[in-house]
Amino acid sequence: MKAGPEAEHEDEHDALVGFLDGLTRLLLSTSGEGAEQVERSVTSAARGLGGAASVAVLPDTATVAVTSHGRRTAIVVRAFPEVFRMDRVVALKPLLEEVAAGRLDVRRAGVRLTAITRAAPPYPWWAKLLGVVLFSVGFAPLMQPTWYEVGSTAVLAAVAACLAVAADRMPRLAMVLPLVAAVTVSLLALELFARSPAHGGPVLLMLPALFFFVPGDYLSAAAAELAAGYLTTGAVRLVYAVALLVQLYVGVVLGLVITGRPRQDLFDVAAGADLPRWALFASWIVFTAGALLAFAVPARLLGMLLVLVYLTVGVQTGFTRLVGDVGGTFTAAVVLGAVTTWLARRPGGPPRLVLVLPGFFTLTVGSLGMRGLTALAGGYAIEGFRDLTELVTLVTAIGTGLLLGAVLAQRPGAGT
Structure with missing residues (x-):
């Protein structure tokens, strides 16, 4: 002894x-x-x-x-x-x-x-439910700037949010949550809302309600890991992200099969815009508040997150007009990565991951994968491959842009 x-x-x-x-x-x-x-x-x-x-x-x-x-x-x-x-x-x-x-x-x-x-979550279960709905509704105008898109998203996202909250208490549901959510949203969208081409394509009506489940964060983290030399980790994370996308895709297709609609109904042509500019501007406030509740971010960070979201949107919009989608997305990712790294390295500053999260989601990379897969399923080969090609390009642009921004703002030898 x-x-x-x-x-x-x-x-x-x-x-x-x-x-x-x-x-x-x-x-x-x-x-x-x-x-x-x-x-x-x-x-x-x-x-x-x-x-x-x-x-x-x-x-x-x-x-x-x-x-x-x-x-x-x-x-x-x-x-x-x-x-x-x-x-x-x-x-x-x-x-x-x-x-x-x-x-x-x-x-x-x-x-x-x-x-x-x-520690218990900072918000009750119903706050997460509300957060998922706000998160989706705030994202909806990016798909189609129409009141119909916003209204249908509110209904579809409420159902998806109920499933997300239930999965917190039901581990078996959590294992297949993307598939179940996609089937449910697909059925409701096809039966209730996608009855006329005047309201836009079914895919565009479904995507905002499914955006909470789209693995855009995994895709970009995988790209950043591969760029940084973490080859095994990046490859495994990439495969997992693709598997989640496929679950969502299969769920949407199953909804089509159950309703008996033809494959060609999976088009994604947008309806004519009727949202005023103030509503488009305010949608990012709704989006950020939803992200705060859905991802259990402390309420005191709301103001800082709003500034970062509008900064990301502003940079992306401005540079897209100058150098196109890829250049605008890459520049916005660099700025977001640099600013959040600088804020996070200050004593008492919030973690970089929390600061990046809402701004990152404004770049909407994961939804391109869903649009590409569903377009292929509908027989629209050119549109589908175009969206998937753009997905690969933008995933790389976001991942490497965030990495470059962090490197530029980080002190030598210091962590983020």
Whole structure:
């Protein structure tokens, strides 16, 4: 039986391993910025607590080798990646800063980490439901700037939001949520709203209600990881994102089969615009408020997120007129990446992932994948391949643009 300093060192080592286990699990579950952020956070935390760690990361798994007090332990951590609890990301950043600066010992750090992981969501379930609806309604004018689009989206998104909230309590539903949501929205859109070409194509009526489930964040994170040299992680995340897109596509097609509508009904020609300019401007406020509730972002960040959304939209719109869609999207991603990195590196600043999230969604990359797949299913080969080609181009533009912006704004040797 060991006693004295040797036993104390073993206890300290075990406590460090336990803390890094919990930290890695939380970071993996919120790994919207990719593998580099997970690796950097774990290694700097271990260093701040008097040890050392080497990390090998995949989207849902990390192997962490911890060295301290003359001992070495390797652990394998698994967690499913998602972006639905941004309140945890916000609470984790100051803890990581204190740990990296050596202001906390491992036991106090562990207590605070446990409090973060066990904390209840900041908003009740109905607030998330409302958030998904607002998120979709705010996005709707980007598909078709018509009152009919906004009204139909409100109904379809309410149904999709009910499914999203139910999936939080039903793990089996969560596993097939994109498919179930797509089938349900497809059926309702085809039977209730897509009865006349004057209202636009069925795909354009469905997409805003399904936007919450479209994996645009995974696609762009995969592109950034590949660009940064994390080849295995980026490739795995890319495959997962494509699998989610295919689930949505199959769900839309199943709705078509169940209703007996011909494949050619899956066109996406837009109706004539009738929304006034003020409504288009205000839609981004609705969108940002919805994102805040849907992704559990603390309410105090609403003003900052609104500024970032309008900045992203303004840059993208202005540069698209000058250099086209790809150039405008890339420039907006660079600006968003640089500004959010600069804001996040300030003492007490919010995490970059939270700041990037609403602005990133304004670039709407994932919906192109859905439009391309459904256009192909409807027999519109040229339009489908055009949308899919544009998807690949814009995914790369957004991912590399955000990465370049972060590199330009980041201090040498500093994290985001």
